[in-house]
Amino acid sequence: MNKVWACLCAGDILLRREGADGAFSLPVGEEPPVPLRPWNRVTTLATLPAVPSPATPAFSATAPATPAFSATAPASATAPASATAAVPDSSPSGSLQVVRLDRPVTGVEGFEMMNLRASFDVLSAEEYALAGKAAELIYWDQNSKFCGCCGAPMKFETEISKRCTNCGKELWPQLATAVIVRVTRYSVPGKSSVPGQGSVPGQGSVPSSKSCVPGQGSVPSSKSSEPGRDSVLGGLSPEEVLLVRAHNFRGPHYGLVAGFVETGETLEEAVRREVREETGIEIANIRYFGSQPWPYPCGLMVGFTADYVSGDIRLQRSELSAGDWFTRDQLPPIPGKASIARRLIDDWLEQR
Numbered sequence: 001m002n003k004v005w006a007c008l009c010a011g012d013i014l015l016r017r018e019g020a021d022g023a024f025s026l027p028v029g030e031e032p033p034v035p036l037r038p039w040n041r042v043t044t045l046a047t048l049p050a051v052p053s054p055a056t057p058a059f060s061a062t063a064p065a066t067p068a069f070s071a072t073a074p075a076s077a078t079a080p081a082s083a084t085a086a087v088p089d090s091s092p093s094g095s096l097q098v099v100r101l102d103r104p105v106t107g108v109e110g111f112e113m114m115n116l117r118a119s120f121d122v123l124s125a126e127e128y129a130l131a132g133k134a135a136e137l138i139y140w141d142q143n144s145k146f147c148g149c150c151g152a153p154m155k156f157e158t159e160i161s162k163r164c165t166n167c168g169k170e171l172w173p174q175l176a177t178a179v180i181v182r183v184t185r186y187s188v189p190g191k192s193s194v195p196g197q198g199s200v201p202g203q204g205s206v207p208s209s210k211s212c213v214p215g216q217g218s219v220p221s222s223k224s225s226e227p228g229r230d231s232v233l234g235g236l237s238p239e240e241v242l243l244v245r246a247h248n249f250r251g252p253h254y255g256l257v258a259g260f261v262e263t264g265e266t267l268e269e270a271v272r273r274e275v276r277e278e279t280g281i282e283i284a285n286i287r288y289f290g291s292q293p294w295p296y297p298c299g300l301m302v303g304f305t306a307d308y309v310s311g312d313i314r315l316q317r318s319e320l321s322a323g324d325w326f327t328r329d330q331l332p333p334i335p336g337k338a339s340i341a342r343r344l345i346d347d348w349l350e351q352r
């Protein structure tokens with residue numbers, strides 16, 4: 001069985017250079033790619049998970065074979081017997097070895113330390129996902145040395161769980177769940193458009209004031225039932241998207257409204273609250289788009305789309321430095337391809 005090594009140090013991962021064309025991979029081999037110290041714990045995850053490409057839409061039937069996909073495939077005597085049969089040859093297979101290095105590796109022929117975010121551009125989607133998983137596990141290990149109840153040391157019980165040596169409290173890695181939403185609208189000079197009113201999930205019907213979209217009248221609610229799709233009026237997708245710049249963005253790009261889910265809140269409530277808090281905008285037709293592990297350091301981003309209903313932009317200045325409606329032809333710099341924000345924006349761009 002192959003051993004795939006994810007060796008990390010302070011947010012960087014050790015990669016093997018594949019020739020001179022800029023390709024990299026996770027090191028593979030029975031032995032670690034660099035000598036380890038006795039205290040370097042190696043976490044072995046016995047089975048590599050099937051990892052669909054982040055670039056693949058959540059509901060696409062063209063995703064790499066997964067158990068769910070196989071189950072819906074037509075019965076055939078020649079169908080692949082296992083879910084792994086259709087995984088491309090380039091996919092890593094075997095076990096994942098997770099190691100936290102004490103110091104960065106330098107001067108080793110054929111190897112290079114690279115920032116985890118930057119590794120998205122040079123690794124396959126499957127390997128980037130494994131690298132992220134390793135980073136999250138290391139972060140969790142470093143931040144769960146002692147019991148939160150009694151303060152005694154925690155001890156590994158399985159490869160991904162710990163138990164308190166005093167009170168027995170069990171601990172598993174925890175995710176910080178965040179929502180991110182693409183809000184779009186039809187541009188109507190001087191007036192806001194209200195696509196899809198009356199179909200707000202769980203809200204009952206909204207009294208329908210006159211639609212402001214010229215010549216469209218009311219919009220059948222069934223139009224907005226497709227997962228992750230904007231309401232479509234007369235075959236046209238919304239012309240404008242709401243983009244914002246948070247103070248903590250690195251670089252000049254704009255992104256989508258996003259924020260952490262609060263205790264006791266549904267995902268949909270978090271979406272509505274974040275948009276309202278950050279921009280003063282009211283939205284409707286909140287629809288699931290897809291999700292993405294976000295190992296910076298332990299996040300799960302859950303993506304949604306929503307329709308603009310009302311309100312003028314009033315930025316939450318403590319969080320945002322800028323924000324506005326943008327058309328496809330006048331977009332500012334947008335996030336890199338590693339993010340679900342970019343997938344959401346690209347999906348809207350392709351609806352033109």
Ligand SMILES: [Zn+2]
Pocket residue numbers: 147148149150151152164165166167168169
């Ligand atoms: Zn304890």
